[in-house]
Amino acid sequence: MPRLSVIVPVRRARGQLRECLESVLTQSFTDIEVIGVDDGAPDGSGLLFDEFASRDCRVQAIHLPPGAGADGRRNAGAERALGDYLLFLEGDFVHLPGALQAVADRLDATGDPELLLFGHHRRPFRGRPRPTRSLELLGGLPEGRLTLAEHPVLLDIAPVSWNRAVRRTLHEGEKLSFGPGQHGERMYAFQTLAAAESVAVLATPCVEHRGRRRPPGADAAEPADGSAPHQLVEAYAALMEFVRDRPPLAPVRTLLFERAVQELLAGYPSVTRRRRRYVRSVAAFHRAHRPGEHRFPGGAQGLRPRLMGGGRYAALGALDTVLALRRSLRAAPGAVRARAGRSLPGHYYWWQRRLPLDGGLAVYAAYWNRGLSCNPEAIFRKARELAPQVRGVWVVSRNQVGSVPEGVDHVVPGTRRYWQVLARATYFFNNVNFPDHLVKRPGQVHVMTHHGTPLKIMGLDQQNYPAAAQGLNFDRLLQRVDRWDWSVSANPHSTEVWARAYPNAARSLESGYPRNDVLSTTPGDRITAIRRDLGVRPGQRAILYAPTHRDYETAFTSRLDLARFCEALGPESVVLVRAHYFYEGAGLPDHPSLIDVCEHPRIEELCLAADALVTDYSSVMFDYAHLDRPIVVHAPDWETYRTVRGVCFDLLSGAPGDTPGAISTTTDGLARIFLDGSWRSPENEALRAAFRARFCPYGDGRAAERVVRQVLLGETEPVVGGAGGGARAAAGAATHPAPPHPPQARVKQPPRAPP
Structure with missing residues (x-):
C-alpha cells in the first residue's frame, strides 16, 4: 500500500499533461501511486495516461464516459486510491522538485495528521512564478497539530483540492466527496478542514499553479450553465448540513456560516438573472442555518448583509441605485473619446x-x-x-x-x-x-x-x-x-x-x-521525370541537403563543406542543396556534382527525387520519413541550436522514435556515412522505422481528403487507410535505392501518443 496516492483528474489538458505527470513520477520520493482520470474528451489526454501506465507500474488510468464532470473524475480517482494519503493535482499544474519528499517528511514529523496543508506558487499564463497569500499564511502558523476551531485563519488558505494531503481514513470515514457544479471543490476543501481533528501545515511551495488561457469560444475547464451564484447558495447549504449532521463539528459551525455570508454577499453583484430569486434563497439559507450567536456588523458596514439576510430585495435595489448615482456624479464629465477616421x-x-x-x-x-x-x-x-x-x-x-x-x-x-x-x-x-x-x-x-x-x-x-x-x-x-x-x-x-x-x-x-499525400501517391514514372528535370543523371545517387534557418543568423551559413563533400562522394552522387526560404541567396560553390534547388517551388518534388535526405533540424525530416528512405542528421551545432532556439525532444539521443538515422558532426564524418554504407545500415533502418511509427501514422495519401470531408462536407467519420507504398519505395532511376523495408513496417500503425 503506497504512502501517497496522487490523483490527476483532467479535461482537455493534452498540451500540459505530460509535464504534469513527469513532475510527479520523477520525484525523489517514490512510494506513490498515480491515478489518472479523464472523461473521454477528444483532445486525447487519455492516450497519455495509457502511455505512462504502460511503462510505469505506479500509474493507472481510469477512462470515464463524457460528461462525468470534475466531481465525477475526482471521486472516481479517490475511490480507486489505496495510499495512506490522497493528493489531487490538476493536469495543468506540476509538483515542484522535492515536493512529495517534503510532504512525506512533514507527515512523519507531525505523527500522521488527518490533514496536511502545503504551499504553492502561482504562475500566470504569461509570467514568472510568484509566491501566494496562502504560502504567507502557512508560514505564520505553528508547526504542530492544529484545528480549525483554534486557528480560523486556516479558512483563508486557498480552498482547493491540490494543496492538501487528506488521510484516506478521514476521507472514507467521514464520507467526504466532491459535490457537483463549480463549487464542489471548494466545499470539499472546507469539509476536510471542518472534519479533521488534526491539521498540520507545510510552508513550502509544493505545487506550481499554472494559469491556463481560456480563449474566446473555448470550452471552459467544465461547462458552465450561468447559475454559479445560485449554485453557491446550494453548495453552502450542503456544507452546513454536513456540519449539522456531525455534532462534534459544532465548534466550527459559526466560522463556516460567517464565511458563507461573506461569499454570498460578494456574489450578489455578479447575479445578472433572477436576482430576486437569489436574494430570497440567501434569506432562506440564513433562516435555516444561522447560528444563534451570529451577529451582523453594526452601522453602514452591516447594512447590506442585513438586507440580504432578511430577503429585502427592493431595499437592496434602492441602495444600489443611490450608490450608482453617486459614482456617476463623481465621474469626470469631459471624457469623450475621439474617433479615428476610417480609410x-x-x-x-x-x-x-x-x-x-x-x-x-x-x-x-x-x-x-x-x-x-x-x-x-x-x-x-x-x-x-x-x-x-x-x-x-x-x-x-x-x-x-x-x-x-x-x-x-x-x-x-x-x-x-x-x-x-x-x-x-x-x-x-x-x-x-x-x-x-x-x-x-x-x-x-x-x-x-x-x-x-x-x-x-x-x-x-x-x-x-x-x-x-x-x-x-x-x-x-x-x-x-x-x-x-x-x-x-x-x-x-x-x-x-x-x-x-x-x-x-x-x-x-x-x-x-495534406502536402505529404503526394509522397504516397506519385507514380514511379513521374519521379523519373522530376529527377531528369532537376539534372540528375540515370544511375546517380541524389542526396537532398536541406538545412533549416537559425533565428540568430541573418544569412545562410552552410555547416557543411559542400565542395569537399561532393569531391568525397565522387561523380556517382549528386547533392541537391535547398537553403531555407527565409534566406536571400545561398552563395553556393560551383561544383559539377552540386545542384542549386533553393528556388525550386516544391519541396515535395525534391523529396521524391532524393535517394537520401541530409538535414540538421529542419521539419522536412518528418515529411521525408513518409518515403521510408534514409535520413542522415548533420548536426555540428546541436548544443548551440537547442540552447538558443529550444527544442521539444533530443533529436540526437539515439533513442527509438527520437532519431531518424545516422548522425554526423563533420563533413568528413558525413562523407564516411555514405561511403561505408552506414547511411542505410540495419541499425539506422530500425531507427527510421521507429521514427516513422511516431511521426508518420497517417501516411496513406488521404490526408487532404480527411480535411475536406471534415471541414467542407461536415462528415465526422474519419477516413482510415494503410500507409501507402506508391512513391515511398520508388526512387526513380537511382542505382542506390534503400533496401526493402520489413513488410510489417509498411502497415499503418494505429494512432498513439509519442513514446
Whole structure:
C-alpha cells in the first residue's frame, strides 16, 4: 500500500499533461501511486495516461464516459486510491522538485495528521512564478497539530483540492466527496478542514499553479450553465448540513456560516438573472442555518448583509441605485473619446462585412501570400474534386502573381476584391496566420494547416528563448490564434505541442499533412521525370541537403563543406542543396556534382527525387520519413541550436522514435556515412522505422481528403487507410535505392501518443 496516492483528474489538458505527470513520477520520493482520470474528451489526454501506465507500474488510468464532470473524475480517482494519503493535482499544474519528499517528511514529523496543508506558487499564463497569500499564511502558523476551531485563519488558505494531503481514513470515514457544479471543490476543501481533528501545515511551495488561457469560444475547464451564484447558495447549504449532521463539528459551525455570508454577499453583484430569486434563497439559507450567536456588523458596514439576510430585495435595489448615482456624479464629465477616421478600404471592408456570408467561398493562402503551395494547395485541389460547390480564391502577393497556375482564381492584398472576399468568404485556409486586419465574422471557419512538425520550440513556448522570439508580439499572436476553428495535425506529437504552444479553442484535426499525400501517391514514372528535370543523371545517387534557418543568423551559413563533400562522394552522387526560404541567396560553390534547388517551388518534388535526405533540424525530416528512405542528421551545432532556439525532444539521443538515422558532426564524418554504407545500415533502418511509427501514422495519401470531408462536407467519420507504398519505395532511376523495408513496417500503425 503506497504512502501517497496522487490523483490527476483532467479535461482537455493534452498540451500540459505530460509535464504534469513527469513532475510527479520523477520525484525523489517514490512510494506513490498515480491515478489518472479523464472523461473521454477528444483532445486525447487519455492516450497519455495509457502511455505512462504502460511503462510505469505506479500509474493507472481510469477512462470515464463524457460528461462525468470534475466531481465525477475526482471521486472516481479517490475511490480507486489505496495510499495512506490522497493528493489531487490538476493536469495543468506540476509538483515542484522535492515536493512529495517534503510532504512525506512533514507527515512523519507531525505523527500522521488527518490533514496536511502545503504551499504553492502561482504562475500566470504569461509570467514568472510568484509566491501566494496562502504560502504567507502557512508560514505564520505553528508547526504542530492544529484545528480549525483554534486557528480560523486556516479558512483563508486557498480552498482547493491540490494543496492538501487528506488521510484516506478521514476521507472514507467521514464520507467526504466532491459535490457537483463549480463549487464542489471548494466545499470539499472546507469539509476536510471542518472534519479533521488534526491539521498540520507545510510552508513550502509544493505545487506550481499554472494559469491556463481560456480563449474566446473555448470550452471552459467544465461547462458552465450561468447559475454559479445560485449554485453557491446550494453548495453552502450542503456544507452546513454536513456540519449539522456531525455534532462534534459544532465548534466550527459559526466560522463556516460567517464565511458563507461573506461569499454570498460578494456574489450578489455578479447575479445578472433572477436576482430576486437569489436574494430570497440567501434569506432562506440564513433562516435555516444561522447560528444563534451570529451577529451582523453594526452601522453602514452591516447594512447590506442585513438586507440580504432578511430577503429585502427592493431595499437592496434602492441602495444600489443611490450608490450608482453617486459614482456617476463623481465621474469626470469631459471624457469623450475621439474617433479615428476610417480609410476608404476600411469603410468598404466594414460595409462588406454587413452583407451575408457566401457559403460556397473559401480563401486560401500560404507562406505569407507566396502563392500556391504546401497544405493549403493540397486541400484546395482535393476540394475541387470532392466539394466543387465551394469555390477557392487564393491570396497572392503582387510580385508572385506570375506563379499562379492558369485557371486559379486569386486576389492581390489591398485590392477592392481582396476586402470583398475577406468579408464574404465562409472558409479560410492558411499555413501561417492571416494578417491582423482580418476581422473574423460569426460563421466564418478558419483552418490553420501549419507547415511542419515541431522539433524546435514554437508559439508561446518561445517566451523563454529571446533569440527565437525576437520581434514576436505574443499578445497579437494570441489574438491571431483565437481565430482558428481547426488546427490540422500531422501526428499525435504535433497535436500535443500545438495544444501547449497555441492555447485556443480550435479543434485538432489529426489527419496527417495534406502536402505529404503526394509522397504516397506519385507514380514511379513521374519521379523519373522530376529527377531528369532537376539534372540528375540515370544511375546517380541524389542526396537532398536541406538545412533549416537559425533565428540568430541573418544569412545562410552552410555547416557543411559542400565542395569537399561532393569531391568525397565522387561523380556517382549528386547533392541537391535547398537553403531555407527565409534566406536571400545561398552563395553556393560551383561544383559539377552540386545542384542549386533553393528556388525550386516544391519541396515535395525534391523529396521524391532524393535517394537520401541530409538535414540538421529542419521539419522536412518528418515529411521525408513518409518515403521510408534514409535520413542522415548533420548536426555540428546541436548544443548551440537547442540552447538558443529550444527544442521539444533530443533529436540526437539515439533513442527509438527520437532519431531518424545516422548522425554526423563533420563533413568528413558525413562523407564516411555514405561511403561505408552506414547511411542505410540495419541499425539506422530500425531507427527510421521507429521514427516513422511516431511521426508518420497517417501516411496513406488521404490526408487532404480527411480535411475536406471534415471541414467542407461536415462528415465526422474519419477516413482510415494503410500507409501507402506508391512513391515511398520508388526512387526513380537511382542505382542506390534503400533496401526493402520489413513488410510489417509498411502497415499503418494505429494512432498513439509519442513514446
